[in-house]
Amino acid sequence: MAGTCVIGLQWGDEAKGKLVDLLTAQFDIVVRYQGGANAGHTVVSGDTTYKLHQIPSGVLTPGVMNVVGPGVVLNPPVMIQEMDRLLSQGVPLEDNLMLSDRAHVVLPWHIAEDQVLDKNTADGESIGTTLRGIGPCYRDKVGRSYAVRLGDLYRDTFQQHVERIVEAKKEVLVMQNGHAVSLDARKIFEEFRIYADRLQPYVADTTAYLLDAVEAGKRLLFEGAQGALLDVDHGTYPFVTSSNSSGVGVSAGSGVPGRWIHKVIGVIKAYTTRVGGGPFPTELKDDIGNHIRERGREYGTTTGRPRRCGWFDAVAVRYTARLSGVDVLSLMMMDVLCELPEINICVAYEIDGKRTNVFPSHTDDLRRAKPVYETLPGWQQDVSQLRRLEDFPPNALAYIQRISQLVGRPVEVVSVGPDRQQTIFAHGAPVGV
Numbered sequence: 001m002a003g004t005c006v007i008g009l010q011w012g013d014e015a016k017g018k019l020v021d022l023l024t025a026q027f028d029i030v031v032r033y034q035g036g037a038n039a040g041h042t043v044v045s046g047d048t049t050y051k052l053h054q055i056p057s058g059v060l061t062p063g064v065m066n067v068v069g070p071g072v073v074l075n076p077p078v079m080i081q082e083m084d085r086l087l088s089q090g091v092p093l094e095d096n097l098m099l100s101d102r103a104h105v106v107l108p109w110h111i112a113e114d115q116v117l118d119k120n121t122a123d124g125e126s127i128g129t130t131l132r133g134i135g136p137c138y139r140d141k142v143g144r145s146y147a148v149r150l151g152d153l154y155r156d157t158f159q160q161h162v163e164r165i166v167e168a169k170k171e172v173l174v175m176q177n178g179h180a181v182s183l184d185a186r187k188i189f190e191e192f193r194i195y196a197d198r199l200q201p202y203v204a205d206t207t208a209y210l211l212d213a214v215e216a217g218k219r220l221l222f223e224g225a226q227g228a229l230l231d232v233d234h235g236t237y238p239f240v241t242s243s244n245s246s247g248v249g250v251s252a253g254s255g256v257p258g259r260w261i262h263k264v265i266g267v268i269k270a271y272t273t274r275v276g277g278g279p280f281p282t283e284l285k286d287d288i289g290n291h292i293r294e295r296g297r298e299y300g301t302t303t304g305r306p307r308r309c310g311w312f313d314a315v316a317v318r319y320t321a322r323l324s325g326v327d328v329l330s331l332m333m334m335d336v337l338c339e340l341p342e343i344n345i346c347v348a349y350e351i352d353g354k355r356t357n358v359f360p361s362h363t364d365d366l367r368r369a370k371p372v373y374e375t376l377p378g379w380q381q382d383v384s385q386l387r388r389l390e391d392f393p394p395n396a397l398a399y400i401q402r403i404s405q406l407v408g409r410p411v412e413v414v415s416v417g418p419d420r421q422q423t424i425f426a427h428g429a430p431v432g433v
């Protein structure tokens, strides 16, 4: 009887998918509860790489149910592509996948709106969204008039609903864009009817299912997407995604009350990355940043965009670890830093000449924040083949310990490469439940 959450504590891409995949065998159900096809979770097993966007990473473990909850914005064609790819890789999808009938559906107009609106923030800087229609879909969900939920695809009124929305969206898009965007209601309806047929066997009331499951003592693993600094309420607004990607989003997005959540694992990289716009105090726009990008293969799983790279920011992670109720840390990509002679950790910010440990609530302040660094000696030794912390070079252990101290949480998992085998559990056994 336990709910465990895996939450990214930076700006996403912390390798949460790998950890979820590793822990899944201890759970009955894995739940995705926010975000959508903007997420990209990579899981490597032997010679095979699995790329997941909307399907929970638990799908690779037989006997586990995978739930896409009401808080996810679901893109049907991308979901079907993802299913087909998994099936072609020999991953079965019978009796192990459920899609909430309450989940909102990303439709072609959302993608068109994302392309137009991404350029229009108050700061004049582009958010640099993934252009997957995520923000516009969440906006329609909250606005209610033009929203479509997965369950709506099966109602007799669906065609009329699409026609009404398309008329309105054409006008909105002309206003936003300055010229017309072609949207054909009939074509969209026909297309989505085919998607609906394909997805129907998986569509269910997942809220009722999960509430029954927790009361029956089933073990649930909640898989966060993106990272806590991208949380729409608590992140670096407006340079965020449109959902609650920190730990506070788990209950709202899944329908499972917080009383069933017993453990929160915060996932961090040994450095920091960010995709898209917005302030990033520890960003390295130099050879070290390029080195981290190449060694860490820091290119987006979903968009292929090069990720911005920088030093570990303990001010930001201490904030998101507290915000997400984190119990323990999982430190990923430790192998990437192995060639550097010295490594910086940001231990405080200096804003307008004042030193602070508080993560600012406004991006203007974060833009002016100058990182205060502590410099640690590098370990300059390949750690990717190590399987026990006792065998780690002392400087690498000192780095792990310092991160743990600064964030205020123990490090229970250390990852030294993409493969399942390249994972060290500090206490010898996986730490799920």
Ligand code: IMP
Pocket (backbone or CB within 6 Å): 011, 012, 013, 038, 039, 040, 127, 128, 129, 130, 131, 132, 133, 134, 135, 225, 226, 227, 230, 239, 240, 241, 242, 275, 276, 277
């Ligand atoms: P959106 O989620 O597509 O609206 O994009 C909003 C911001 O979140 C942009 O800066 C994206 O690059 C970022 N973002 C969205 N999903 C991910 C992710 O899975 N990893 C990293 N960044 C993401």
